[in-house]
Amino acid sequence: MTDALAELGWQHAYSGKVRELYEHAAHPALMLVIASDRVSAFDHVLEPGIPGKGALLTELSRWWFEQLDVPNHLAAGDDLPEVPTEVADRAMLVRRLDMHPVECVVRGYLSGSGWVEYQATQSVCGIPLPAGLRDGDRLPEPIYTPAWKAPMGEHDENITFERSVELVGAPVAAALRDASLAIFARASSLAASRGVILADTKFEFGTDPATGVLTLADEVLTSDSSRYWDAELYAAGGPDRLASFDKQIVRNWLASNWDRTGTPPTLPPEIVERTAARYRELLARLTA
Ligand SMILES: N#Cc1c(N)ncnc1-c1cnn(CCN2CCOCC2)c1
Numbered sequence: 238m239t240d241a242l243a244e245l246g247w248q249h250a251y252s253g254k255v256r257e258l259y260e261h262a263a264h265p266a267l268m269l270v271i272a273s274d275r276v277s278a279f280d281h282v283l284e285p286g287i288p289g290k291g292a293l294l295t296e297l298s299r300w301w302f303e304q305l306d307v308p309n310h311l312a313a314g315d316d317l318p319e320v321p322t323e324v325a326d327r328a329m330l331v332r333r334l335d336m337h338p339v340e341c342v343v344r345g346y347l348s349g350s351g352w353v354e355y356q357a358t359q360s361v362c363g364i365p366l367p368a369g370l371r372d373g374d375r376l377p378e379p380i381y382t383p384a385w386k387a388p389m390g391e392h393d394e395n396i397t398f399e400r401s402v403e404l405v406g407a408p409v410a411a412a413l414r415d416a417s418l419a420i421f422a423r424a425s426s427l428a429a430s431r432g433v434i435l436a437d438t439k440f441e442f443g444t445d446p447a448t449g450v451l452t453l454a455d456e457v458l459t460s461d462s463s464r465y466w467d468a469e470l471y472a473a474g475g476p477d478r479l480a481s482f483d484k485q486i487v488r489n490w491l492a493s494n495w496d497r498t499g500t501p502p503t504l505p506p507e508i509v510e511r512t513a514a515r516y517r518e519l520l521a522r523l524t525a
Pocket residue numbers: 251252253256257258268270271310331332333334335336443454455456
């Protein structure tokens with residue numbers, strides 16, 4: 238695949254856990270984001286990849302970009318560079334932005350790093366919360382809990398809004414917060430109408446150097462950047478109340494087959510296929 242990309246002038250620029258970023262010397266204002274089939278859990282990239290995952294999450298990002306009435310980084314127009322057919326269904330051609338170094342996290346429910354911080358401080362990112370909340374509880378209202386983007390392989394660090402002001406300045410910090418909360422409101426409402434809870438998500442924004450417009454970047458509202466729960470399971474309150482729509486099968490299998498030391502075992506074919514089916518199901522339910 239990389240030969241086909243190189244033959245078309247694409248040069249590798251950045252590797253994330255599950256996605257790659259390419260640039261093109263003849264098209265400096267554009268970049269290519271390619272999603273792999275890799276899946277990560279417990280901070281490990283697992284083997285094997287999940288067939289179709291990259292294409293399914295790319296389709297979900299594209300769908301959400303269409304649903305959201307905000308400027309985004311998808312490239313459009315006539316004179317676009319060619320993308321190899323082998324990766325086209327899991328690739329997004331995007332405009333190069335001046336990226337802001339803030340992970341714009343919005344939480345409608347208390348979970349993950351938010352739950353960890355809450356237990357220690359009864360707050361998240363400096364936002365005080367009511368006492369007595371449990372893991373997975375719905376918050377009184379969605380909260381903006383930014384994070385500083387840590388280097389590859391390290392955990393992002395939750396920061397206060399005031400710290401984000403120091404990082405990007407007051408006008409941009411406020412615009413990031415307001416845009417993130419507005420998008421989350423729209424997306425969580427749409428997901429709820431499909432019986433899916435959007436518990437939390439992470440946006441990335443940049444400023445378009447050509448226009449100065451704050452622009453939604455990266456992937457958007459995928460199950461890699463968001464926690465999605467099944468609303469019926471959540472309401473039932475059982476052990477699967479907080480089951481991640483796509484990764485719970487993998488997490489449960491690892492919990493029974495790995496002691497969390499060393500590298501995780503290879504996923505058996507049945508787990509791989511059931512997980513692939515869950516990615517397909519989430520896309521089908523959200524985009525129905
Ligand atoms: N999107 C975007 C984007 C853009 N439109 N313009 C300039 N830079 C970036 C960019 C560069 N790094 N990241 C971090 C997230 N990456 C996303 C791709 O996959 C790897 C991780 C975003």
